[in-house]
Amino acid sequence: MRPKNLEKEEAIRTIALQIIAEEGLENLTMQKLAKAANISPRTIYIKYKDKEDLLIKLFIEEVLGPYETAVLENFHASMDFATGVKKLWQNSFRYLTRNRTHFALLQNGKTSPLLNKAYQQANIEQGQYFKPIHQFFKQQVKQGVVRNFHQDIYRALLFAPLLELVNEYFDYTERPKQIITEKVILDCCEAVIKGMLK
Amino acid sequence: MRPKNLEKEEAIRTIALQIIAEEGLENLTMQKLAKAANISPRTIYIKYKDKEDLLIKLFIEEVLGPYETAVLENFHASMDFATGVKKLWQNSFRYLTRNRTHFALLQNGKTSPLLNKAYQQANIEQGQYFKPIHQFFKQQVKQGVVRNFHQDIYRALLFAPLLELVNEYFDYTERPKQIITEKVILDCCEAVIKGMLK
DNA sequence: CATAAGTAAACAAACATTTACTTACTTTGC
DNA sequence: GCAAAGTAAGTAAATGTTTGTTTACTTATG
CATH class of the missing domain: 1.10.10.60 (Homeodomain-like)
Incomplete structure (x- = not known):
């Protein structure tokens, strides 16, 4: 055949x-x-079975999976708070800025009901995405390093700014000079960390 | 007639x-x-002239305009940093949680090329949106209260977490108990402010 | 009545998907 | 060894449906 x-x-x-x-x-x-x-x-x-199947597989297998792998590279739940968060920011920033099309679809995952639903389902079926990050926060709370917020609240406070900065990064590729550099990202990351510490 | x-x-x-x-x-x-x-x-x-016209007018006139008005209510560029940011968070949180459909379209403004373009153009034609907020940051930098970041970077650090929290708020309307309360928002806002101060 | 608002029904274009067919490679019988 | 049978991959063209938009007509009010 x-x-x-x-x-x-x-x-x-x-x-x-x-x-x-x-x-x-x-x-x-x-x-x-x-x-x-x-x-x-x-x-x-x-x-692919149909258009839905294509979109969902693109989102989950082509984008979300590889993104998770990249974000968690050399990250361990046992790291201290500042080191861990910085590693996550660096991994995430590097992956997303080097994979513009992946970032675009990732952003669509928030607004598209189809992709949103697919994400929820995949999260249940094949275990939680970004599990080590959840463990990391649990330990940090236990050790009294940060306040006892809900997991989803940590995600909002720590990672929403990063994704917005990546968005700015791509806006600036069409402008004269890039303002979102790795140095700026590190500065921002430190500001976010500072706000979270007890 | x-x-x-x-x-x-x-x-x-x-x-x-x-x-x-x-x-x-x-x-x-x-x-x-x-x-x-x-x-x-x-x-x-x-x-409406056509579908594009409808979508753009919906986005700009029905959602973005009223949102700006609500966010800037009782806010003044002369406020001190913590007071100003808290006012913006409170206004924004109240408006968005009470106008779910407006929030949904607002989120689409980030991923839809059509709406994104419309926003850029409206920003140029009818003066910058959220202008008082820009003046506010300029003054804060001048007074040495916060570091001299680019305006877009402030936006990412200060407001991206809030929008993500509103997102969580609506996710939780379908779950047993609401975790995103005004109290939580205020706590988060204070964490963000703490991170930004010199 | 004059006129713009509004409707029901239809339009061509674009859509996701399928049909009917061809291509290219593997396997099998000699 | 090797040709022919078997099979899934792949194609070109068409399917019925849905799309945004318009036409030809009716309605309501100054």
Whole structure:
């Protein structure tokens, strides 16, 4: 039997992410994607059940999974608070600024009901995403380093600013000079850490 | 001549916001909107040039404008840092939690290329949004209260966590107990302020 | 009546998806 | 060894449906 052409499968994913990043989720159509990837629409349906299946697999397998891996690289729940948070910020910043299209889809995960639902479900089915980070916070609270906030509140306080800064980073790629540098990120991270400590 | 029925105009806007909040921006169609508002599709085109025009006017006039007004209520650029930031957080939290559909469209402004572009343009044409906040930061830097960061960086550090917390607030309306209360918001705000001070 | 607001029904274009067919590779029988 | 059968991958073109928008007509009020 004729073997799958893995290049085509990869082209579908890469080009879908490009279209989403450049024209938005609502402007990705199966026919546009097929044309841009130089394949027949049918070929997409050999690899994905339908458009929903494609979007969800793109989001979960192509973006969320690799992002989690990158964020948790060399991070351990046993690290002290400042070291751990800085490591998470650095990993996250580097991954997202080097993977613009992944970042774009990640942002869509917040507003798209389809992707939001898929995330909740994947979180239940295959264990919680970013589990080591949850353990990390639990330990920090136990050790009395930070206040006893809910996990979701830590996420908001510690990581929402970072994603907003990555957003600014990409806004600034089209302007004369980049203001969001690794140095600025570190300064911001330290400000956030300072606010969280008891 | 037959006068405009203002109720119908309002119904269009209100129901459009509802559909966006419940089904997402990509699932708002002109025909669905007309049906839900109990009017003919043509009626929408009497009031708006096309779908883009409707979305942009919804975003700018119905959501962004009123949000700015609410956020700046009783806020003055001359306030001291902690008082000013707390006022902005409180105004913002109250407005957004009481206007769920407005918040949903506001969030879409970040990911939708159409709305993003419309925002940039409106910002240029009719003067900067949230201008008093910019003056506020300028003064704080001058007085040496906070470090000399770029305006966009302040926005990320000070307000991104708040929007994320509002997001959590609505996630929790469907769960047993609300964890995002005004008390929690105030605690979080104080943490953010603490991080920013020199 | 004059006129703009409003409607029901229809329009072409674009949409996700399928049908009917071809291609390219693996396996099998000799 | 190797050709032909078998099979899934892949294609071009078309499917029925939904989309944004318009046409041709009716209604309500100054």
